[in-house]
Amino acid sequence: MQVPAHFFVLSGFLGSGKTTLLSDLLSDADDGRVAVIVNDVGQVNIDGALIAVQSGVPMATLSNGCVCCTLTNDLPYTIEALIMERERNGGAPFTKVILECSGLSEPGGVLRSLSPLAALGMRVRVITTYASDQIVGSDDFALAAAQLCAAHTIVLTRMDLASAEQVSEALTFVQEMGPMATQIVERDRRERARVSFATDNTGVPAPGRPERLLDLKGAGHPRVSVFAIQWDAKLEWTTFAAWLENLAGYLDTRLLRVKGLVLLDGCDESILIQGVGQHFDTPRRIPGHESVSSLVVISRDTILAEIEGMAPHLPGARYSMLRSPGAGGSFRLARPD
Ligand SMILES: [Zn+2]
Structure with a gap:
């Protein structure tokens, strides 16, 4: 075909x-x-x-x-x-x-x-x-x-x-x-x-640049939060997959986006994780040498404690809120012409 x-x-x-x-x-x-x-x-x-x-x-x-x-x-x-x-x-x-x-x-x-x-x-x-x-x-x-x-x-x-x-x-x-x-x-x-409808942007982050996963623009909306989770040690796929399933199930329709590059046991390459709502793409190998796993979760009406408390525990994971609800920002509009 x-x-x-x-x-x-x-x-x-x-x-x-x-x-x-x-x-x-x-x-x-x-x-x-x-x-x-x-x-x-x-x-x-x-x-x-x-x-x-x-x-x-x-x-x-x-x-x-x-x-x-x-x-x-x-x-x-x-x-x-x-x-x-x-x-x-x-x-x-x-x-x-x-x-x-x-x-x-x-x-x-x-x-x-x-x-x-x-x-x-x-x-x-x-x-x-x-x-x-x-x-x-x-x-x-x-x-x-x-x-x-x-x-x-x-x-x-x-x-x-x-x-x-x-x-x-x-x-x-x-x-x-x-x-x-x-x-x-x-x-x-x-x-x-x-x-x-330009087709030149693939949406895949450049290898070796995990910080490029999210280029935050503007201030936070009072109801939409952006969370970052990072960890250094490689994780077992079954632990990570169970965590991701629990996250999706718990947040349900509040979950908006998940994107990240994670390191897993038995795999030298990073794995690209992408989700929109309750749909997750098949994880893909991305060539590159990340030394840290990083995952961004965007969700509405959610606090950090809910993300931190998700089971099973991800060993060594550090949780932070990149953009808290209603946080002030310094965004200014370039005048459209
Ligand atoms: Zn419909």
């Missing part, structure tokens, strides 16, 4: 400009090697369907359910069907397949549903749109945290409808909520779409 190189999960609230971003990309993509999957819940996503038809892009729809929770078996099937049809038609392999999620989707659930396709080796990236004129209320907070913290790339949208102050506030908010993401603040819509 001719596997596409990149799979994009395009998430974001209803009305946050997902379809516009996609449309701007497709109007510029002249190589005809992009496919789109649209997830509409309850009703047909007219805009999404229309742009695909207008741009002649191969499209599939996932209807009558949400791709993160109820349609999880349908997604791998739909991707395979798109690829197979392309092959039958004799077309060149897709370079990008883009899933436009419903506004209610949590990226962690979508990533988990992609697990059956892990062997294909597609690079998966999460892009989350955030409307500059948007205000997230407490009802939407958990979903916003899940979508923004899961993102590799956060794109500010609707900048033409927002004041400079709103744009500044929106950028501060997404930096608080998605500290591991690259933020895109670009007023030109075509350029915004191009850089949002």
Whole structure:
């Protein structure tokens, strides 16, 4: 099967400009090697369907359910069907397949549903749109945290409808909520779409630079904390895996992201651990010579004692809160032009 190189999960609230971003990309993509999957819940996503038809892009729809929770078996099937049809038609392999999620989707659930396709080796990236004129209320907070913290790339949208102050506030908010993401603040819509779907960033930390795992930007959000756990001695996989499972089970939907390079018994290389929500990638070996294991955990509404108290005990582990809730920061917005 001719596997596409990149799979994009395009998430974001209803009305946050997902379809516009996609449309701007497709109007510029002249190589005809992009496919789109649209997830509409309850009703047909007219805009999404229309742009695909207008741009002649191969499209599939996932209807009558949400791709993160109820349609999880349908997604791998739909991707395979798109690829197979392309092959039958004799077309060149897709370079990008883009899933436009419903506004209610949590990226962690979508990533988990992609697990059956892990062997294909597609690079998966999460892009989350955030409307500059948007205000997230407490009802939407958990979903916003899940979508923004899961993102590799956060794109500010609707900048033409927002004041400079709103744009500044929106950028501060997404930096608080998605500290591991690259933020895109670009007023030109075509350029915004191009850089949002750029494929040159692999998301894998450079070997030998564990401190690069997290480049903290901005102040802490009152409800989102970043924890660091480090240890020098190698750990047994079974101990570490049990700890990670307990952490995921205990924090449940509060767990937003886990990322780190850990050293394990019987393995000379570091192991890359990556999790989004309750979904964890298959751990991968990363060449390099780390002398210390370091893991970053991002969670909402969590205190350090909860992380420190997680069983089983990790021998020699040092716990710290890199960014405490509501901590002041010195972040200043570079004026967008
Ligand atoms: Zn869902």
